[in-house]
Amino acid sequence: MKFGGSSLANAERVDYVASLIKSQIEQGYRPTVVCSAMGKTTNNLLNAGHFALEGSVYIDSLRTLHLSTAQELGMGDEVLAALEELLDELKNLLNGVSCLRELTPRTLDYLVSFGERLSVRIVAARLNQLGVPAQHFESWSLGLRTNSDFGKAEILPESYSAIKEAMKKLDDSMVAVVTGFIGHDSEGRITTLGRGGSDLTASTIGAAVPVDEIQVWKDVNGIMTANPKVVSNAVPVPFVSFEEASELAYFGAEILHPISMVPAMRYNIQVRVKNSYNPDHPGTVILADKDYTQLVTAITSKRNVELLDIVSTWMLGQYGFLSRVFSIFEEQKVSVDCVATSEVSISLTLDTKKQDDHAEDRLVKALSEIAAVTVHRDRAIISLIANVARSSEVLSIVFNALKEAGIQVEMLSQGASKVNISLIVKDEDAERCTQILHDRFFGESSAVGGV
Ligand SMILES: Nc1ncnc2c1ncn2[C@@H]1O[C@H](COP(=O)(O)OP(=O)(O)O)[C@@H](O)[C@H]1O
Numbered sequence: 001m002k003f004g005g006s007s008l009a010n011a012e013r014v015d016y017v018a019s020l021i022k023s024q025i026e027q028g029y030r031p032t033v034v035c036s037a038m039g040k041t042t043n044n045l046l047n048a049g050h051f052a053l054e055g056s057v058y059i060d061s062l063r064t065l066h067l068s069t070a071q072e073l074g075m076g077d078e079v080l081a082a083l084e085e086l087l088d089e090l091k092n093l094l095n096g097v098s099c100l101r102e103l104t105p106r107t108l109d110y111l112v113s114f115g116e117r118l119s120v121r122i123v124a125a126r127l128n129q130l131g132v133p134a135q136h137f138e139s140w141s142l143g144l145r146t147n148s149d150f151g152k153a154e155i156l157p158e159s160y161s162a163i164k165e166a167m168k169k170l171d172d173s174m175v176a177v178v179t180g181f182i183g184h185d186s187e188g189r190i191t192t193l194g195r196g197g198s199d200l201t202a203s204t205i206g207a208a209v210p211v212d213e214i215q216v217w218k219d220v221n222g223i224m225t226a227n228p229k230v231v232s233n234a235v236p237v238p239f240v241s242f243e244e245a246s247e248l249a250y251f252g253a254e255i256l257h258p259i260s261m262v263p264a265m266r267y268n269i270q271v272r273v274k275n276s277y278n279p280d281h282p283g284t285v286i287l288a289d290k291d292y293t294q295l296v297t298a299i300t301s302k303r304n305v306e307l308l309d310i311v312s313t314w315m316l317g318q319y320g321f322l323s324r325v326f327s328i329f330e331e332q333k334v335s336v337d338c339v340a341t342s343e344v345s346i347s348l349t350l351d352t353k354k355q356d357d358h359a360e361d362r363l364v365k366a367l368s369e370i371a372a373v374t375v376h377r378d379r380a381i382i383s384l385i386a387n388v389a390r391s392s393e394v395l396s397i398v399f400n401a402l403k404e405a406g407i408q409v410e411m412l413s414q415g416a417s418k419v420n421i422s423l424i425v426k427d428e429d430a431e432r433c434t435q436i437l438h439d440r441f442f443g444e445s446s447a448v449g450g451v
């Protein structure tokens, strides 16, 4: 059972989550719990780091949230002292940042790790108060190891057997409450798995044990037909395949960490997305295969991307053009989301959030030696997670709807065996486009089932 920040926002929510875990145990389940940081703690830690860089050390709101949660729940001195100890360590770190005026990726990972290290102590303590024996763990003490790519570390394959062995040794009657998001590299330095990475921790531990089901508890009734913050009539989708869930996550649905499905998929373990605010709702089940009863499963958008048009000016054999272009992307370490090609031209999208400005400048300069490059900024990728075997039907509905709405599609990308049809539109059209397509495929009042 993985609980994200939205499920652990305050004392009331911590109490609620602990009761939920207790009720699962009473029904005969033996959960392992993975926790993210409480509420917006990770963002607040990042802000505290940036303030420290400018010379002000401020942790009052972080201190208040964690200590008042523990106090409101009537936790004893031992728990308060453990939290104080971590908060002092955090303050020392920020004083260091403020003195040195330096915040490296490695220090940032150490800094944000405090969120998860604080929350697991509070959740385990609440379970103990409710009479459920529980113990908190930093993920590394259960064997989770990563490479040293601070900020977006990858879990090392040997973690699986190490976690399996470590979990076997734990007392069966005790609930392990484990930090999501953070790990250790081989030198024992704290790393993070990228924002939203607790889903990946849960999926890795679930696959390593292995468990019967990996549950990720969110603040919505599962994966919805669109982001409910954009499309108010979005409805939950009962079943999605691993492939669909991964494409949704890659293409902007913040509900899951993009690579969190990989361990579950590899070990074929069912994942369920549940709502901690509405636990009786069945949520969404993610499994290996599903039967398609509808054309489109969900629609998602990725905002503020750049579209690059690359047209060959290379007078040598055209067969080398694509390979030369992509080798430049590899050299500059710039990743691409969507691609459409002809023999002499390539259109592709870049996620501006993922790249540093200099890498992009270097990329355009290098590409300009072999091609005419045009950069179109402020674009959005609208992705339809769809039954691609019926893509002509999907596309005819899409183009009719967008023609009526006067929305121009600048690029289209669809793989032969994938579940994703992506359209590139101007960013200013993104929300309207998502709503219009959602209405067409799922009906304006969104009866489940749709077209
Ligand atoms: N297709 C989608 N289905 C459900 N939620 C979505 C979708 N796309 C984006 N979201 C957003 O993801 C959020 C769920 O994540 P959240 O509960 O905040 O996770 P966590 O607590 O793990 O950070 C929702 O509040 C919603 O705004």
Ligand SMILES: N[C@@H](CC(=O)OP(=O)(O)O)C(=O)O
Pocket (backbone or CB within 6 Å): 003, 004, 005, 006, 036, 037, 042, 043, 115, 180, 181, 194, 195, 196, 197, 198, 199
């Ligand atoms: N706390 C981390 C990791 C995480 O997974 O959080 P959440 O489950 O609340 O998205 C973050 O905010 O990125």
